[in-house]
Amino acid sequence: MREINWTKYIFVLMVTTAIFFSAIFLSGYLSGKKIEELKNIEDNISMNILASETQFALLSDASCENITNSVLSQELNSLASKLSYMESSFGTDNAEVVRLKKYYSLLQIKDYLLLKKVGEKCDSPPVFILYFYSNKGDCRDCQKAGYALTYLRNKYPRLRIYSFDYNLNLSTVKTLISMYGIKNDLPAIVINGKVYYGFKGREEMENLFPELRNIGKETAADTDETKQSAE
Amino acid sequence: MSGIEDAVIYALLFVSLYFEVFLLFTFLENRERLKPGKGAEEIKIFPSVTIIVPCWNEEATVEATVESLLSLDYPEDKLKVFVVDDGSTDGTWRKIQRFGKNGRVRIFRKENGGKHTAVNLGIENTGSEFVGCLDADSFVDPKALKRIMKYFEDPETMAVAPALKVHKSGNVIELIQNMEYKMGIFMRKMFSLLGALQVTPGPFSIFRKKVFDELGPYRRAYNTEDLEYALRMQSRHYKIENAHDAFVYTVAPATFKGLYRQRVRWITGFLKNAVDYRFMFLKREYGNLGILVLPIAFVSVFSALFFVGRTALAAAEFAVEKISLLNAVNFDFGFALSSVNFNWFFVNTGAMWMLSFFVLAMTAAFVAVGKKMADGKFRFSRDFFYYLFLYGLIAPLWLTKSVYNLFFAKNASWR
Numbered sequence: 043m044r045e046i047n048w049t050k051y052i053f054v055l056m057v058t059t060a061i062f063f064s065a066i067f068l069s070g071y072l073s074g075k076k077i078e079e080l081k082n083i084e085d086n087i088s089m090n091i092l093a094s095e096t097q098f099a100l101l102s103d104a105s106c107e108n109i110t111n112s113v114l115s116q117e118l119n120s121l122a123s124k125l126s127y128m129e130s131s132f133g134t135d136n137a138e139v140v141r142l143k144k145y146y147s148l149l150q151i152k153d154y155l156l157l158k159k160v161g162e163k164c165d166s167p168p169v170f171i172l173y174f175y176s177n178k179g180d181c182r183d184c185q186k187a188g189y190a191l192t193y194l195r196n197k198y199p200r201l202r203i204y205s206f207d208y209n210l211n212l213s214t215v216k217t218l219i220s221m222y223g224i225k226n227d228l229p230a231i232v233i234n235g236k237v238y239y240g241f242k243g244r245e246e247m248e249n250l251f252p253e254l255r256n257i258g259k260e261t262a263a264d265t266d267e268t269k270q271s272a273e
Numbered sequence: 274m275s276g277i278e279d280a281v282i283y284a285l286l287f288v289s290l291y292f293e294v295f296l297l298f299t300f301l302e303n304r305e306r307l308k309p310g311k312g313a314e315e316i317k318i319f320p321s322v323t324i325i326v327p328c329w330n331e332e333a334t335v336e337a338t339v340e341s342l343l344s345l346d347y348p349e350d351k352l353k354v355f356v357v358d359d360g361s362t363d364g365t366w367r368k369i370q371r372f373g374k375n376g377r378v379r380i381f382r383k384e385n386g387g388k389h390t391a392v393n394l395g396i397e398n399t400g401s402e403f404v405g406c407l408d409a410d411s412f413v414d415p416k417a418l419k420r421i422m423k424y425f426e427d428p429e430t431m432a433v434a435p436a437l438k439v440h441k442s443g444n445v446i447e448l449i450q451n452m453e454y455k456m457g458i459f460m461r462k463m464f465s466l467l468g469a470l471q472v473t474p475g476p477f478s479i480f481r482k483k484v485f486d487e488l489g490p491y492r493r494a495y496n497t498e499d500l501e502y503a504l505r506m507q508s509r510h511y512k513i514e515n516a517h518d519a520f521v522y523t524v525a526p527a528t529f530k531g532l533y534r535q536r537v538r539w540i541t542g543f544l545k546n547a548v549d550y551r552f553m554f555l556k557r558e559y560g561n562l563g564i565l566v567l568p569i570a571f572v573s574v575f576s577a578l579f580f581v582g583r584t585a586l587a588a589a590e591f592a593v594e595k596i597s598l599l600n601a602v603n604f605d606f607g608f609a610l611s612s613v614n615f616n617w618f619f620v621n622t623g624a625m626w627m628l629s630f631f632v633l634a635m636t637a638a639f640v641a642v643g644k645k646m647a648d649g650k651f652r653f654s655r656d657f658f659y660y661l662f663l664y665g666l667i668a669p670l671w672l673t674k675s676v677y678n679l680f681f682a683k684n685a686s687w688r
Contacts, residue, residue, distance in 0.1 A: 046560055054298055058291040069624035076618055124618055131623065186601040193602040244602055
């Protein structure tokens with residue numbers, strides 16, 4: 043029977059504890075980096091929207107194309123997927139995630155308002171869907187609905203999808219909910235001012251939203267033109 | 274619930290990490306002693322040794338087993354082989370009869386009573402100073418006995434366990450075991466350096482005969498008599514060593530069913546014997562075995578089940594979720610693939626994942642060291658990856674059954 047070397051036991055305990063807390067520290071550091079990245083993206087979007095609003099206010103006769111291009115920032119989409127990932131990693135109650143989500147919701151609403159203004163000025167009605175979900179575990183189909191909407195957005199790049207957490211404690215989102223009279227029967231989508239409840243597959247949504255087919259054609263035509271000019 | 278679950282996971286990860294760091298330090302302290310064959314050929318005195326080969330329906334392998342014993346590099350007049358037919362119903366008795374005329378071999382035939390009774394019969398009939406056993410599906414390296422006997426130069430050493438390798442490995446099941454046995458070579462050496470070996474494997478563990486005189490014969494011990502005997506020895510403070518370069522080759526089960534039955538027997542036997550020897554747990558007088566190795570080995574069966582169960586559940590939830598999402602876009606796989614994001618942002622950097630990865634990386638390092646100890650060098654091979662990534666998928670099946678057997682008092686059968 044070997045004697046127990048207690049010094050070794052204590053030394054190993056110290057090393058294990060050091061490794062253990064290094065992992066926790068490193069994990070916290072990397073999470074901080076991710077939060078920082080989200081903040082940067084939000085600041086960037088905020089700046090873009092502010093620039094577009096200012097441009098819109100300054101140049102009432104500005105070229106519609108320029109304004110539209112600047113508004114249609116793809117960064118909102120990237121932010122959405124990253125925010126959703128952070129939510130699943132840190133939990134929906136995490137204070138920092140909730141704060142970022144509120145900011146994101148505000149940015150979406152600003153983008154939505156600006157898009158509407160641009161639409162009126164440029165005679166190009168905005169093509170958008172408002173999507174209300176809940177991730178409190180009381181909405182079985184929300185994830186599916188979100189995925190189908192992402193699919194549509196990929197298929198129709200000009201389509202804007204604004205997604206809002208129904209339970210987010212933000213007065214602006216609550217105003218939006220009361221404006222459209224959305225009930226707590228989620229998922230809910232708003233297309234052309236009309237509210238639809240429950241999961242809608244991609245084909246069903248395409249049928250509910252005939253404008254999608256037009257912007258699909260426009261996108262295809264734009265691509266053809268770009269190809270021809272390149273040739 | 275999730276808070277408690279997280280606390281349990283972190284506690285188990287800490288214990289796993291602690292154990293691995295402990296083994297790593299043990300390895301680093303002793304790495305010079307682990308070079309193969311160091312001084313093994315220098316033994317001058319060759320004590321008498323009897324090797325008992327218990328067999329029950331082993332007609333396919335018993336001859337080769339005996340031949341390998343007769344080819345051992347050890348003085349002929351000092352080595353006896355006892356072949357005990359434990360009531361075989363196949364051609365085993367006919368096969369072993371041809372060794373009856375060999376002066377170094379003695380054959381016995383008895384009614385079937387279990388492996389331990391066959392070995393006990395051999396022990397009762399030997400007059401050698403040292404006695405060992407070799408399962409009839411195993412073969413020895415010619416230098417194995419000399420290398421083992423070197424350890425008996427220390428008069429306190431009472432038993433020496435060998436280094437087990439898989440005899441032939443072709444299919445995935447055999448390749449997984451091939452690597453597992455090599456990792457076992459590393460683990461067994463570490464445990465022996467800590468004085469904490471908990472099994473003297475059936476294939477070619479050698480004992481001083483006086484151990485049996487003092488501690489009595491083998492018992493059935495839930496069909497894991499070699500495990501029980503090591504625990505019995507440890508409980509009486511008998512020193513057990515490991516000769517990590519004394520290679521013994523054993524035939525590993527080639528089918529999943531065979532492997533499953535063997536492992537259910539081993540794990541059930543371990544759990545039940547551990548319960549019988551629970552008085553050793555967390556007692557200083559039983560050294561590292563009582564304080565560290567036995568409790569962790571016992572808990573690891575349950576923690577492995579917990580981790581694997583949790584992972585399987587998460588994998589099933591993930592699969593159901595992905596199918597449901599694919600269904601939402603009419604199974605457009607092109608879109609599904611294009612939406613996979615490789616940005617670092619989406620890499621899981623949670624502490625739990627990092628620690629799990631660290632534990633797995635340490636396990637991989639131990640497997641690599643085991644492979645180097647077994648083969649003299651390390652090279653990446655299929656079996657390395659099979660073991661690391663497939664073993665965890667199949668082991669829960671026999672762990673579950675063994676835990677069931679523990680609580681519902683079922684003994685696992687030999688075959």
